[in-house]
Each structure stands twice: as C-alpha cells, then as structure tokens.
Amino acid sequence: MRKDQLNLLLLVILTIAIAAEGYFSFSRVKRINKLREDIKKIKNELRGFGNYRERLKDLEDKSSLWQKKTREKEQYIFWEEDISFFIKEITNIAKLLSIEFFSIDSHPVEEVSSFPDLKIKILKIPLSISMQEDFFKLIDFLKNIENFNKFVKIENVRISTQQNDIYHHRINISISVLVKREI
Amino acid sequence: MVNLLTREVREKVIKKKREFLLTQILVFFLLFWGLFSSASYFLLNFWEAKNKKILTKIVGDREEATKASHKIDSLNLLLKSLQERYKLYTQLSSCKILWYKKLTELQEALPDEMWIRNLYFDISQGKLSLQASLINLTNKNLTSFLGKFVNDLKFTSFFKGFREVLLSRVRRRTHDEFEIMDFNLDLVLK
Numbered sequence: 001m002r003k004d005q006l007n008l009l010l011l012v013i014l015t016i017a018i019a020a021e022g023y024f025s026f027s028r029v030k031r032i033n034k035l036r037e038d039i040k041k042i043k044n045e046l047r048g049f050g051n052y053r054e055r056l057k058d059l060e061d062k063s064s065l066w067q068k069k070t071r072e073k074e075q076y077i078f079w080e081e082d083i084s085f086f087i088k089e090i091t092n093i094a095k096l097l098s099i100e101f102f103s104i105d106s107h108p109v110e111e112v113s114s115f116p117d118l119k120i121k122i123l124k125i126p127l128s129i130s131m132q133e134d135f136f137k138l139i140d141f142l143k144n145i146e147n148f149n150k151f152v153k154i155e156n157v158r159i160s161t162q163q164n165d166i167y168h169h170r171i172n173i174s175i176s177v178l179v180k181r182e183i
Numbered sequence: 184m185v186n187l188l189t190r191e192v193r194e195k196v197i198k199k200k201r202e203f204l205l206t207q208i209l210v211f212f213l214l215f216w217g218l219f220s221s222a223s224y225f226l227l228n229f230w231e232a233k234n235k236k237i238l239t240k241i242v243g244d245r246e247e248a249t250k251a252s253h254k255i256d257s258l259n260l261l262l263k264s265l266q267e268r269y270k271l272y273t274q275l276s277s278c279k280i281l282w283y284k285k286l287t288e289l290q291e292a293l294p295d296e297m298w299i300r301n302l303y304f305d306i307s308q309g310k311l312s313l314q315a316s317l318i319n320l321t322n323k324n325l326t327s328f329l330g331k332f333v334n335d336l337k338f339t340s341f342f343k344g345f346r347e348v349l350l351s352r353v354r355r356r357t358h359d360e361f362e363i364m365d366f367n368l369d370l371v372l373k
Binding site: 003004006007010011013014017018021024025028029031032035036038039042043045046049052053055056059060062063066067069070073074076077112113115117118122135138139140142143146151153154155156157158159160161166178 | 199202203205206209210212213216217219220223224227230231234235237238241242244245248251252254255258259261262264265266268269271272273275276278281282283286287290298299300301302303304305306307
C-alpha cells in the first residue's frame with residue numbers, strides 16, 4: 001500500500017472514530033443528564049415529604065399509647081352485655097354488707113352513642129334497686145359501688161325517712177352500666 | 184555538506200518525509216483518540232452507574248415515603264378516632280359527685296338538732312333536693328339558726344361540686360311542746 005493511501009485510510013478511520021465517539025459520548029451524557037434531572041425531581045418530591053420516618057415513628061408511638069389508654073378505659077367502663085353478671089356483683093356487695101334488697105328492676109336499654117366506622121354502639125342498661133336500710137349501710141353500699149373496678153353510674157338516689165322508724169330509710173337507687181355492642 | 188542529489192530526487196525524498204510525518208501524526212492522533220475514548224468510556228460509565236445507583240436508592244426512598252405518607256394519613260385518622268373515643272369514654276364515666284363521700288360530708292355538716300326527712304337526687308335535673316327538719320332544744324332562734332346553717336353550708340366540703348343552695352318551704356310547727364322547723368333545700372350541681 002502506498003503511503004498516501006495509508007494516510008487517507010488513517011484519516012478516514014480517525015474521522016469515523018471521532019464521529020462515533022462523539023455520537024456515543026453525547027447520547028450517554030444526555031442519558032446521564034436525564035438521570036440527574038430525575039434525581040433532582042425525586043429529591044424535590046422527597047423534600048415535600050419532610051422527615052417522614054420521624055413523623056411515622058412519633059405517630060406510631062402516639063397511636064399505640066392512645067390504643068392502650070382507650071383499651072384500659074374500655075375495660076373499666078364496659079360490662080358484659082349479660083346483665084346477670086352485674087346483678088351477681090351487686091348482690092355479692094349487698095350480701096357482704098348484710099343488705100337486703102326489696103327489688104331489683106331492669107329498664108329498657110338506651111343507646112348512648114354509635115361508631116358506624118368501628119361497627120360498635122354503646123348502650124346504657126338502667127337498673128333500679130330499692131331497700132330499707134340505715135344511713136351508714138347506704139354509705140357503705142354506695143362506696144362499694146362507686147369504687148368498683150368497673151364503672152357504675154348512679155343516676156338517682158331517693159331516701160325517705162319513715163315516720164315509725166327514723167333509723168331505717170326507704171332507699172331507691174337508679175344506677176346504670178354501659179355495654180358495647182357490635183353492630 | 185553539499186547535496187548532490189538532483190532536484191527531482193530531492194523533491195521525492197521531501198514528499199516521502201512529509202508523507203511519513205503525516206502518517207506518524209495520524210497514528211499518534213488515532214492512538215490518542217483511542218486512549219481518550221477508553222478513558223471517557225470508563226468515566227462516563229462510572230458516572231452513569233453512580234447516578235443510576237443514586238436514582239435506584241431515591242426511587243426506593245420515594246416509594247417508602249409514599250407508603251409512609253399513606254400510613255401517616257391512616258394513623259392520623261386512627262389517632263383522631265381513638266382520641267374521640269377516649270374523650271367520649273371519659274365523658275361517659277365522669278362522676279361529678281361520689282355519693283358515699285357526699286352523704287358522709289352531709290352527715291358531718293348537719294348539726295345535732297337537724298335531720299333529713301327526704302333526700303332526692305336526679306342526675307338529669309342536676310339537683311339534690313333535701314327535705315329536712317330542725318328542732319329547738321336549747322331555746323334558740325330557729326330562723327337565724329337555719330339562716331346561719333345555710334350560709335355556713337357553702338363553706339363546707341359537702342358544698343364542693345354544687346353551684347348554689349336554695350332554701351324554700353320553711354314551715355314552723357310544734358310537736359310535744361318542741362318547736363320544729365321543716366324546710367326544703369335544693370342544691371344545684373355545677
């Protein structure tokens with residue numbers, strides 16, 4: 001091969017090499033720039049989320065604390081739906097204090113509140129008790145009821161003194177307990 | 184030194200030298216370009232791989248953040264519902280008055296000459312009604328005694344939880360030569 005032909009060939013190869021390198025490098029730089037733009041865009045989006053890990057942890061801690069508090073409160077205020085359980089407890093208290101009831105009457109159940117999203121409703125079961133006792137036993141009875149490990153609400157208290165026996169009063173107490181029912 | 188070559192031969196030699204120089208330059212450029220291309224190939228490759236790695240990581244972060252954001256929304260709703268439930272439970276289980284304490288305090292507040300005939304409390308009315316009597320054992324002025332009692336009652340522990348005390352239906356009578364005063368007291372809850 002002649003020298004001038006070789007030079008021409010080398011020139012052609014060099015030109016092709018420069019063009020090819022330019023083309024591939026340019027497209028690659030374009031790809032990298034696109035990647036960098038995407039990164040920038042996502043970083044901006046992430047900035048909008050703020051410190052989500054900390055927020056999430058904080059919320060998880062808070063909600064577990066409130067769940068615990070609510071569960072404890074529920075355990076305190078809600079009785080079994082079967083009223084006989086409550087009557088048994090109240091009769092035990094009376095037995096312990098040697099109190100005899102004249103009557104225990106249950107009344108229609110009333111709806112207090114409902115949570116359709118949680119599929120539960122809160123009902124109130126009213127109950128009235130009548131007895132004839134002295135003032136101190138009444139106080140003891142009320143003390144036992146009000147300090148019970150479950151919530152009992154005293155709605156009405158009526159104490160009437162009898163003409164013939166001023167130490168034994170006619171006592172009517174209306175109380176209510178709360179139950180949770182699934183809808 | 185004297186060049187004895189003919190002009191033709193000299194030109195040929197110069198041309199050959201130029202061609203050789205050009206070949207050398209072209210080969211040098213080709214080699215240089217080869218090296219440059221390889222270096223740029225590796226550098227661009229490294230740069231691209233690095234950016235891809237960053238992108239993969241932050242895409243993962245974004246997915247995590249999106250999931251976390253949904254979770255945060257649902258946790259906020261749960262928290263709100265729990266707080267509302269707790270508030271309601273607290274309202275439902277709140278007792279303004281502990282009756283065993285109140286009756287004990289009432290007993291302590293009553294003077295010896297006084298007794299309760301009837302006591303009635305209704306939570307819906309928010310009122311405690313008392314029907315009581317007062318006997319004159321020591322020849323005192325029952326009206327002023329009763330007035331003082333009602334006034335003093337406001338400063339006893341029994342009165343805590345009540346807003347006001349209303350005295351009504353005061354009746355005087357005698358029984359076995361004893362002067363007795365019947366009266367009604369209404370205590371309104373706060």
